[in-house]
Amino acid sequence: MKNYVIVGGGSTGYLLLLGLADAFPDKNITMIDSSKLPSMGVGESVTGTVLEYINRVDGFGKPEFNIDRKRFWKDCKVTFKLGIIYKDWYEKGHTYANPIEDPLFYLPNKHENALQDFYLERLKKKIPIGTSMIFSHLMKSNRVDILRDDQNLLDTTFHMSAIHLDAIALRDYLHEQIKLNYNNVSFVDSTIKDFTQGEDGMVENIHLSSGKKLDCDLVFDCTGFKRLIISKLDGYKFNNTSKELLVNSSIVMPLPYADTKVPCNYTLAQAMSNGWLFKVPGQQRWGTGYNYCSDLISDDEALREYEEVMGLENTSPKKIAYETGYNNESWLENVISVGPSSSFLEPLEATSLHTVICQTLMLTKEILPYMETKEDIIGLREIYNLDCKVMIQDFLNFICAHYKTNRQDSEFWRYYQRPEVYTERTQHLFKLWKHRLPIPADFEFSTSTYYLNRTSLMLWMPVLDGLNLFNKDKYRIVSHYAKKIRDHNSRDYKAMCSDIVEFSLTHNEAIEAMNRGDMIIW
Numbered sequence: 001m002k003n004y005v006i007v008g009g010g011s012t013g014y015l016l017l018l019g020l021a022d023a024f025p026d027k028n029i030t031m032i033d034s035s036k037l038p039s040m041g042v043g044e045s046v047t048g049t050v051l052e053y054i055n056r057v058d059g060f061g062k063p064e065f066n067i068d069r070k071r072f073w074k075d076c077k078v079t080f081k082l083g084i085i086y087k088d089w090y091e092k093g094h095t096y097a098n099p100i101e102d103p104l105f106y107l108p109n110k111h112e113n114a115l116q117d118f119y120l121e122r123l124k125k126k127i128p129i130g131t132s133m134i135f136s137h138l139m140k141s142n143r144v145d146i147l148r149d150d151q152n153l154l155d156t157t158f159h160m161s162a163i164h165l166d167a168i169a170l171r172d173y174l175h176e177q178i179k180l181n182y183n184n185v186s187f188v189d190s191t192i193k194d195f196t197q198g199e200d201g202m203v204e205n206i207h208l209s210s211g212k213k214l215d216c217d218l219v220f221d222c223t224g225f226k227r228l229i230i231s232k233l234d235g236y237k238f239n240n241t242s243k244e245l246l247v248n249s250s251i252v253m254p255l256p257y258a259d260t261k262v263p264c265n266y267t268l269a270q271a272m273s274n275g276w277l278f279k280v281p282g283q284q285r286w287g288t289g290y291n292y293c294s295d296l297i298s299d300d301e302a303l304r305e306y307e308e309v310m311g312l313e314n315t316s317p318k319k320i321a322y323e324t325g326y327n328n329e330s331w332l333e334n335v336i337s338v339g340p341s342s343s344f345l346e347p348l349e350a351t352s353l354h355t356v357i358c359q360t361l362m363l364t365k366e367i368l369p370y371m372e373t374k375e376d377i378i379g380l381r382e383i384y385n386l387d388c389k390v391m392i393q394d395f396l397n398f399i400c401a402h403y404k405t406n407r408q409d410s411e412f413w414r415y416y417q418r419p420e421v422y423t424e425r426t427q428h429l430f431k432l433w434k435h436r437l438p439i440p441a442d443f444e445f446s447t448s449t450y451y452l453n454r455t456s457l458m459l460w461m462p463v464l465d466g467l468n469l470f471n472k473d474k475y476r477i478v479s480h481y482a483k484k485i486r487d488h489n490s491r492d493y494k495a496m497c498s499d500i501v502e503f504s505l506t507h508n509e510a511i512e513a514m515n516r517g518d519m520i521i522w
């Protein structure tokens with residue numbers, strides 16, 4: 001099992017390549033990508049995992065990857081993302097925020113009910129969760145979770161926010177860094193025409209347009225929506241999620257900033273007649289687009305609606321169509337699909353590159369280190385397949401819940417009024433939450449030991465509250481901790497909030513410091 005071949009050099013291929021190159025110095029790792037074929041070039045609002053991945057450290061605090069991490073920020077044109085603002089979702093004119101903050105991090109007494117107590121206090125006082133968190137205040141003032149200490153030095157102790165980046169720049173940065181620092185990797189610029197399987201079904205070599213055949217022991221299919229290799233194997237099955245997710249098309253377009261204003265520190269998701277519009281703040285431009293259901297609105301109508309909301313005329317955005325869903329088995333024979341080649345739900349909540357990182361870490365830490373011979377494939381494949389499926393079904397439930405709104409103004413929104421649209425699991429949770437507040441255990445059903453493979457209470461709470469899905473008056477305090485302890489947490493959180501806001505860097509100051517390479521965060 002010496003020859004690893006990655007097929008496809010978009011964001012997925014490169015993020016995986018970094019992990020494989022570092023974890024397996026004794027393997028020959030080849031990336032095949034065709035410069036004649038485009039990569040998606042979108043995927044710019046990402047979760048904190050991407051930053052955490054780039055800056056991974058081992059148990060001794062030593063950086064895991066041999067790359068110039070100081071250049072990541074400037075080269076990939078990164079900005080901070082402290083949350084998502086949801087405009088017009090619950091109903092037109094209503095806005096709520098989903099700050100990507102784990103309040104437990106700031107609570108002094110992290111007892112088992114601390115999180116529920118935190119949320120319940122807000123619900124009982126009728127304070128929207130999305131407006132009362134530390135990140136809510138940082139979002140409002142366009143500041144970030146990096147502080148200045150008494151010596152005027154930068155303090156990153158409290159950092160946990162996510163980022164926005166330039167997708168093409170990310171690919172270029174990783175290409176350069178991997179080429180420079182890992183000598184077990186080679187790059188082939190060619191179009192794949194076909195492949196040969198052995199009698200046991202394993203893919204033995206990949207045929208290139210040059211006529212050359214490349215030997216492979218393991219193939220990583222990172223060809224995005226094409227699913228070039230995996231979809232041609234016997235037994236391949238795709239689980240379509242169009243029943244749960246109507247969005248299946250996007251128009252995307254970068255837009256220059258109208259003035260020299262500092263980028264904001266959140267992604268905007270604005271509900272439209274048949275989907276939602278996004279605005280992602282890059283260092284020098286917006287990434288914008290409209291994700292819609294092309295069965296309910298034509299491409300021309302979607303374009304007109306996008307232009308009207310954005311105040312633009314005669315634009316020509318790029319059109320991308322996709323089928324949402326996931327592979328029933330993400331690993332078949334010796335072909336492992338990663339990223340959109342294995343699943344794509346829709347852009348909401350940026351689960352796509354997050355999934356890539358989760359899959360990469362599963363493979364490089366939990367699966368491939370134990371694979372010595374072809375015989376090991378069978379058992380390990382089962383683990384990967386189950387973990388991928390459970391993860392993606394959890395993400396599906398989370399995304400789908402965002403559409404449980406009060407809107408009835410189009411067939412698109414009326415569709416989501418039907419209970420049967422939601423998976424059994426989500427319907428069950430909605431029923432449960434009529435009686436009690438969500439608890440962390442509601443989201444702990446993943447088989448994987450890797451904690452990022454699942455959603456969590458902190459992600460769901462602002463969304464459920466923003467959509468008015470709570471039965472606030474019914475919820476009772478069940479904490480067996482004394483009121484004094486609960487009050488203590490609450491007081492300290494408030495104090496922490498004003499301290500952090502006071503000593504935090506502005507978004508602009510933080511971007512400049514990061515661009516200069518003054519600090520590395522995560």
Ligand SMILES: Cc1cc2nc3c(=O)[nH]c(=O)nc-3n(C[C@H](O)[C@H](O)[C@H](O)COP(=O)(O)OP(=O)(O)OC[C@H]3O[C@@H](n4cnc5c(N)ncnc54)[C@H](O)[C@@H]3O)c2cc1C
Nearest residue numbers: 008010011012034039040042043045191192224250352353
């Ligand atoms: C509108 C939209 C918005 C999105 N927003 C987000 C977001 O905010 N956050 C997020 O995390 N994700 C987002 N995503 C998903 C994100 O864009 C993808 O996860 C990301 O781009 C990774 O794509 P990829 O590398 O898997 O595929 P691609 O970018 O399509 O790359 C596939 C590669 O395979 C190569 N290839 C294909 N066929 C062949 C062949 N025959 N021979 C050789 N090479 C071949 C191509 O050249 C290409 O480079 C969004 C997606 C869409 C559509």
